[in-house]
């Protein structure tokens with residue numbers, strides 16, 4: 023596939039309000055509900071990148087840093103950070119808007135997902151390449167390769183010796199030889 027896309031082509035923004043049914047016993051947003059919103063938002067983002075059907079392959083990391091209270095407005099912004107052969111890493115940034123005068127908009131959480139583009143039979147198919155533009159997109163693009171190598175090693179789909187970029191992080195001297 024020769025087309026080259028930019029992360030902004032896959033930008034997907036989803037806004038929700040936290041209702042009583044979405045909360046846990048602490049009156050904060052239930053983690054599973056947020057995961058579901060993030061998964062949907064990232065799926066649309068992955069689709070916007072490749073324009074094919076996509077499925078969630080893995081949830082690589084989700085950090086619930088700040089609780090999100092009942093009544094808060096939650097905005098999820100998802101973009102493809104790197105595309106490989108059939109898989110795409112999508113990062114979702116979660117922002118919380120307090121519903122009160124002068125309420126702040128703060129970054130509450132972040133999630134990193136991997137989606138795979140599939141054909142009608144569910145077999146993986148190639149996706150367009152991606153070229154990062156902003157500094158943050160370039161950082162995330164570079165780190166995505168290390169995250170993929172780590173995930174594949176943990177899944178038993180890659181030998182640690184093959185993970186050269188990941189190894190370079192721990193043994194920079196060796197990688198320069």
Ligand SMILES: CC(C)(COP(=O)(O)OP(=O)(O)OC[C@H]1O[C@@H](n2cnc3c(N)ncnc32)[C@H](O)[C@@H]1OP(=O)(O)O)[C@@H](O)C(=O)NCCC(=O)NCCS
Nearest residue numbers: 077078079080106107108109136138144146170173174177
């Ligand atoms: C996702 C799915 C299509 C992958 O099929 P597969 O036959 O395992 O395919 P592969 O092993 O060739 O992997 C496909 C891609 O995913 C990547 N991948 C696989 N496991 C991964 C992991 N743990 N972390 C990151 N990437 C991973 C592979 O590296 C490959 O990427 P590439 O083509 O860009 O190099 C298949 O497992 C599936 O259909 N799963 C169910 C999906 C689903 O229903 N999700 C909804 C939640 S229930």
